Amino acid sequence: MAKQKKTAIEPTREENYPEWYQQVVRAAELAENSDVRGCMVIRPWGYALWENIQRGLDRMFKATGHVNAYFPLFIPKSYLEKEAEHVEGFAKECAVVTHHRLEAGPDGGLVPAGELEEPLIVRPTSETIIGATYAKWVQSYRDLPILINQWANVVRWEMRTRLFLRTAEFLWQEGHTAHETEGEAWEETRKMLEVYKTFAEEYMAMPVLTGEKTAGERFPGAVSTLCIEAMMQDRKALQAGTSHFLGQNFAKASNIQYQSREGRNEFAWTTSWGVSTRLIGGMIMTHGDDDGMVMPPRLAPSHVVLLPIIRNEEDRASIMAYCNEIAAALRQQRFHEREIEVVVDDRDINAGEKGWGWVKKGIPLRAEIGPRDMANHSVFLARRDTGEKQAIGRDEFVGTIAAILGDIQRNLLARALAFRREHTREIDSYAEFKAFFTPANADRPEAHGGFALSHWCDGGECEARISDELSVTIRCIPFDRAAGGGGGCVCCGKPSSGRVVFAKSY
Numbered sequence: 001m002a003k004q005k006k007t008a009i010e011p012t013r014e015e016n017y018p019e020w021y022q023q024v025v026r027a028a029e030l031a032e033n034s035d036v037r038g039c040m041v042i043r044p045w046g047y048a049l050w051e052n053i054q055r056g057l058d059r060m061f062k063a064t065g066h067v068n069a070y071f072p073l074f075i076p077k078s079y080l081e082k083e084a085e086h087v088e089g090f091a092k093e094c095a096v097v098t099h100h101r102l103e104a105g106p107d108g109g110l111v112p113a114g115e116l117e118e119p120l121i122v123r124p125t126s127e128t129i130i131g132a133t134y135a136k137w138v139q140s141y142r143d144l145p146i147l148i149n150q151w152a153n154v155v156r157w158e159m160r161t162r163l164f165l166r167t168a169e170f171l172w173q174e175g176h177t178a179h180e181t182e183g184e185a186w187e188e189t190r191k192m193l194e195v196y197k198t199f200a201e202e203y204m205a206m207p208v209l210t211g212e213k214t215a216g217e218r219f220p221g222a223v224s225t226l227c228i229e230a231m232m233q234d235r236k237a238l239q240a241g242t243s244h245f246l247g248q249n250f251a252k253a254s255n256i257q258y259q260s261r262e263g264r265n266e267f268a269w270t271t272s273w274g275v276s277t278r279l280i281g282g283m284i285m286t287h288g289d290d291d292g293m294v295m296p297p298r299l300a301p302s303h304v305v306l307l308p309i310i311r312n313e314e315d316r317a318s319i320m321a322y323c324n325e326i327a328a329a330l331r332q333q334r335f336h337e338r339e340i341e342v343v344v345d346d347r348d349i350n351a352g353e354k355g356w357g358w359v360k361k362g363i364p365l366r367a368e369i370g371p372r373d374m375a376n377h378s379v380f381l382a383r384r385d386t387g388e389k390q391a392i393g394r395d396e397f398v399g400t401i402a403a404i405l406g407d408i409q410r411n412l413l414a415r416a417l418a419f420r421r422e423h424t425r426e427i428d429s430y431a432e433f434k435a436f437f438t439p440a441n442a443d444r445p446e447a448h449g450g451f452a453l454s455h456w457c458d459g460g461e462c463e464a465r466i467s468d469e470l471s472v473t474i475r476c477i478p479f480d481r482a483a484g485g486g487g488g489c490v491c492c493g494k495p496s497s498g499r500v501v502f503a504k505s506y
Contacts, residue, residue, distance in 0.1 A: 089220020
């Protein structure tokens with residue numbers, strides 16, 4: 001019998017995907033659960049990844065004319081009440097501050113005191129508080145557009161949490177813009193969706209589909225919600241980013257009015273758009289394997305680790321000098337907008353343990369350097385994406401580092417695209433649709449399903465039936481939906497103008 005290959009992460013993806021995910025997060029030292037229920041501690045390696053996401057997106061936002069600002073964490077309850085749909089959509093997730101101090105209680109403990117005149121909501125999203133501010137800033141069409149983004153934390157009181165994917169508190173960015181015309185606001189909504197798509201594919205190496213959400217999946221209070229959707233390795237969809245056309249709904253609720261070019265008082269047209277630390281969860285589930293995390297080089301906290309192999313203490317000084325010379329030469333190179341970032345791992349621990357630690361963290365390249373490598377003016381290089389290992393000359397390694405990283409980046413995207421193609425299917429009958437989304441083992445479901453491209457009659461009843469029976473939702477209505485021609489709804493058979501994307505989701 002062939003010996004089964006041991007993996008760094010147990011269970012494997014095939015054995016128990018949800019638990020595999022949790023173990024990768026821990027083994028890669030990305031985050032851990034905190035003592036505060038539903039909240040997480042983002043560890044330095046995970047936070048460095050988030051900082052790189054921030055930098056990349058921030059450059060893209062500023063290139064499209066946006067600037068950063070910061071708005072309050074607390075929102076008066078009356079602000080949320082101004083937009084009925086909005087408050088209904090978020091009411092069950094709100095954390096509420098009702099008192100402003102603590103006093104000693106009769107049993108020696110602390111009790112809340114100083115009840116607030118009006119409760120404050122801990123920011124679940126900022127449309128209302130930002131809208132109130134914009135109402136003060138806008139008097140004339142000359143004050144528009146306002147193009148602002150903020151990097152912040154938000155709180156949505158989740159009962160069932162999972163690190164990065166769904167926590168009570170998480171980090172994100174939220175863009176909020178106000179425009180003179182409907183057309184300008186629509187252009188902004190689409191433009192920012194394209195920014196997210198470009199970032200997901202070019203930085204994260206995570207292919208996404210774009211389209212519009214159904215009315216049932218729309219952001220509360222929005223006229224239209226556009227989205228990017230990615231397929232994870234368990235074939236579920238992850239909503240990775242959204243861009244909302246808010247029409248004049250929030251402008252009317254917040255009284256954002258301006259004097260038009262014709263001298264009339266008009267309400268502004270607004271948008272909002274955001275992505276969060278959920279993107280890190282998306283990268284784990286797109287690229288991770290049974291040995292841990294696999295980092296796309298454009299976002300990896302470090303590009304390469306140099307691992308000195310010191311078996312005799314008398315070799316230490318010369319090997320460390322050789323490693324530091326290579327590190328200095330590598331740092332003179334660039335990969336896209338970053339200098340090559342190098343770690344020289346000189347910790348006094350077992351070499352095998354040290355190497356496996358970096359495998360689990362997902363660093364793109366590992367280079368072992370011992371006396372023989374030094375004598376041959378070479379390094380022993382390992383790629384994290386393919387596992388390929390080779391001896392390579394020192395000068396060639398330094399000179400081709402950017403090309404190697406570029407090849408890893410392209411390979412990760414190509415691999416994810418191939419996976420999505422393999423698990424995307426056009427389905428026209430409800431029997432086939434049901435079979436596609438039904439696991440063979442109901443007690444311990446295996447990876448199943450994927451993206452089903454099926455016709456839909458645009459009816460809420462069919463959407464609800466599919467969700468109730470199969471836990472499957474419409475992830476997006478493709479912008480080119482009608483290009484493939486009409487057909488019959490997969491659920492009821494009524495006429496459909498084109499296919500939409502169905503999947504199970506996070």
